[in-house]
Amino acid sequence: MRILGLLTGFILIAAILWDTFETVILPRRVTRRVKLTSLFYSTSWKPSYFFAATIRDPRQREKVLSIFGPLSLFVLLGIWATVSIFGYALIFWGSYSQLAVNNEPVSFWIDLYLSGVTFFTLGYGDVLPINAIGRFIAVVETANGFGLLAVVISYLPVLYQSFSKREASISLLDARAGSPSSAVELLRRHRSDEKFERLEELLSEWERWSAELLESHLSYPVLCYFRSQHDNQSWLRAITTVLDTCALVMVGLKDGPAWQARMTFAMTRHAVVDIAQVLKSKPSAISSCPNRLDKTQFDRVRVLLANNGMEFESEGVEARLNQLREMYEPYVYALSELLLMPLPPWILPEDAIDNWKTSAWGRIQ
Numbered sequence: 095m096r097i098l099g100l101l102t103g104f105i106l107i108a109a110i111l112w113d114t115f116e117t118v119i120l121p122r123r124v125t126r127r128v129k130l131t132s133l134f135y136s137t138s139w140k141p142s143y144f145f146a147a148t149i150r151d152p153r154q155r156e157k158v159l160s161i162f163g164p165l166s167l168f169v170l171l172g173i174w175a176t177v178s179i180f181g182y183a184l185i186f187w188g189s190y191s192q193l194a195v196n197n198e199p200v201s202f203w204i205d206l207y208l209s210g211v212t213f214f215t216l217g218y219g220d221v222l223p224i225n226a227i228g229r230f231i232a233v234v235e236t237a238n239g240f241g242l243l244a245v246v247i248s249y250l251p252v253l254y255q256s257f258s259k260r261e262a263s264i265s266l267l268d269a270r271a272g273s274p275s276s277a278v279e280l281l282r283r284h285r286s287d288e289k290f291e292r293l294e295e296l297l298s299e300w301e302r303w304s305a306e307l308l309e310s311h312l313s314y315p316v317l318c319y320f321r322s323q324h325d326n327q328s329w330l331r332a333i334t335t336v337l338d339t340c341a342l343v344m345v346g347l348k349d350g351p352a353w354q355a356r357m358t359f360a361m362t363r364h365a366v367v368d369i370a371q372v373l374k375s376k377p378s379a380i381s382s383c384p385n386r387l388d389k390t391q392f393d394r395v396r397v398l399l400a401n402n403g404m405e406f407e408s409e410g411v412e413a414r415l416n417q418l419r420e421m422y423e424p425y426v427y428a429l430s431e432l433l434l435m436p437l438p439p440w441i442l443p444e445d446a447i448d449n450w451k452t453s454a455w456g457r458i459q
Contacts, residue, residue: 096187096188096189096190097188098188099184099187099188100184100185100187100188100189101188102181102184102188103180103181103182103183103184103185103187103188104181104185105181106177106178106180106181106184107182107185107238109130109133109177110130110174110177110178110181111238113130113131113174114174114211114242114245115274116131116246117131117195117314118245118249124309131170131376132315132372133171133227133313133393134166134169134170135166135315135316135319136261136374138161138162138166138169139319142158142159142162143434144435145158146158146159147434148170148332152325152436153325155434156321156325158301159319159321159434160320160321162319163316163317163319163320163321164320166316166319167249167250167253168318169244170316171242174242175213175242177265178213178235178238178239178242179206179209179210179213180206182209182212182213182231182235182238183202183205183206183208183209183210184205185231186205186208186209186223186228186231187202187205189227189228189231190227191205191223191225191227191228191231192223192224192225192228193208193221193222193223193224193228193442194221194222194223194224195206195220195221196220199211199266207221208221208223208232209235211237212239213230213235213236213238213239214239215236215239215240219449229261252314253316255316256310256314256317257317259306259310259318259432260303260306260307260310260317260329261322261323263300263303263332264322264327264328264329264332265323265327267280267332267335268327268448268449269448269449269450270283270284270296271283271335271339272442272446272448273324273326273327273446273447273448274326274327274331274436274438274439274442274446275327275331275332275335275436275438276335276338276439276440276441276442277335277338277339277341277342277438277440278334278342278398278399278440278441278442279441279442280296280339280397281293281339281342281343281347281399282398283402284296284404285402285403285404289349290349290350290351292353293343293351294351297336297339297340297343297351297354297355297357297358298354298357300330300336300358300362301354301357301358301361301362303457304333304336304358304361304362304364305361306367307329307333307365307369308361308364308365308368308369311365311372312368312369312372315369315372315373318369318372318373318429318433319433324449326449327449328435328436330426330429330433330435330437331428331435331436331437331438333362333365333366334422334426334437334438335438336358336362337359337362337363337366337422337426338438338440339355339374340355340356340358340359340361340362340417341397341415341418342395342415343355344356344359344414344418345357345406345411345414345415345418346406346407346408346411346414347399347404347405347406347407348404348405348406348407350404359418362422363421363422363425366425366426366429366439367422367425369429370428370429371426373429373432374427375429375432377425377427377428378424378427378428378429378431379424380399380420380423380424383423383424383427384427386419386423386437386439387415387419388439391411391440391441392412392415395440395441396411398441
């Protein structure tokens with residue numbers, strides 16, 4: 095039994111050390127061999143998902159879901175510490191380490207207590223290892239405890255820095271594409287003097303934003319669960335709006351920045367596909383996805399663009415647009431269902447108000 099406990103302890107410690115290393119130190123891979131962190135998030139997200147799905151009010155639902163991301167970080171770190179302490183306790187117990195205990199019989203619970211105070215470097219001194227192997231294990235566990243503390247110190251600031259950078263760009267999209275953001279509104283607001291210089295600059299910025307999103311959210315998938323400050327904004331809505339806009343430009347929008355749209359579309363779709371793979375969100379068949387842009391809505395899009403001086407240069411626009419949509423909509427639909435993040439409309443609703451025009455005291459007239 096003690097040999098089995100010793101082997102189990104080594105396996106637990108090795109698994110936690112590798113998972114911590116892979117999550118924090120070497121995170122930039124789409125696929126991972128050890129998936130303890132991924133298993134934790136996929137398992138813990140389900141209760142939050144089903145509970146939030148019962149809430150009808152979108153604002154209340156967002157408040158509930160906004161807690162999951164930050165709270166899960168502390169729970170994950172607690173799991174790493176707890177499993178490590180239990181693993182070292184098994185090693186203490188399985189290695190027959192001799193302990194000096196005051197007026198109390200030695201048992202596994204004493205080993206567990208010693209492991210806990212050693213891991214957190216409390217140093218009460220009421221339980222002491224008195225042989226060489228016990229002292230060696232205590233030194234190694236103390237180093238492990240300090241290492242986990244260093245991981246926490248380095249891990250959290252990096253996460254919140256990436257989150258803040260992401261949200262700054264999403265907030266900038268408010269005045270550029272409406273609230274919620276939409277591709278038609280973004281095109282309309284960037285049409286000036288019959289040129290698209292501003293739009294080309296914006297798409298170039300969002301090409302880089304998509305690359306940064308890909309890097310940060312592959313490295314730290316927990317960022318996918320972090321919600322935006324406003325309930326009508328999200329990283330998924332923003333990235334889908336950019337894809338919609340690029341698709342409209344690519345199908346032949348007259349004088350549109352087609353080359354930049356292709357570059358941004360490629361980078362943004364790459365980000366969506368890889369994030370869906372990391373979250374194990376299998377894309378739905380396009381036939382089973384709700385149609386965000388049917389024939390009637392497409393005709394409205396065409397009319398709205400024409401009213402703002404934007405026309406398509408060739409025929410067959412709708413068919414080409416549908417081909418482009420099939421390249422990314424199955425993935426954004428799957429992510430939308432998984433994360434309970436609604437997708438943006440193609441056309442801004444008539445009653446929509448930009449977030450910058452509102453406040454807790456009412457709307458700006």
